[in-house]
Amino acid sequence: MKHSVNRPPTPDAAEDQGKEPTLQEIINIKLIESGEKERLMELLRERLIDCGWKDEMKALCRAHVKKKGRNNVTVDDLVHLITPKGRASVPDSVKAELLQRIRTFLMSAAL
Amino acid sequence: MSGPNEESTQLSLLIFGDLLDSIIVDVASESHRIAKLGLDPKLEEEEEESHPSVASVIFDCMNCGRSIAAGRFAPHSEKCMGKGRKAR
16 A cells, blocks of 8 residues: 555645744734734834934945955845844834834734 | 733834844845945945046047047057057
8 A cells, every 4th residue: 555645634834733823923913914013114114214223234234245346245145244233233212112112012902 | 921011021022123124134135236236336436546537538639639538548649659659
């Protein structure tokens, strides 16, 4: 008899072998569905532009490209380049504002 | 379960980090695109320094009378004056 007869059923894409969606995944879905994720992104983007954070990151990228030559740099290189500095240099006030809004959303999502 | 405040703070930080990471990828992509398409004049700065805009001033060659750009003057002179001069 063919082994394929006893093959386990193809996992359902949605089910992932019984793994429950995490709290974070649930919240992420709520954020996206309500449109709040988009609003939060735009708010953060705007604040980061206003405080010069974006310019700083772009300058880092530019310096790296100049050094390596523009055909030797991948998006991945740049992401790895600016992530540590990027995460560390967000002004406290910007972070606080976003965290406050997120917390408000979490409360209203009644979790 | 730890206090709801603590958990919501943790969660908020994770969500914030997620948003920030997305924006970081956007900025990196944008910079990459600008670099690849040569849209950044500042990237060319180093090259331009050896060819300042003075190179585009036009002179008339005293030998053949043609209008020559200053930056092309030396190579032109070599050929222009060289042809009438086989041996020094």
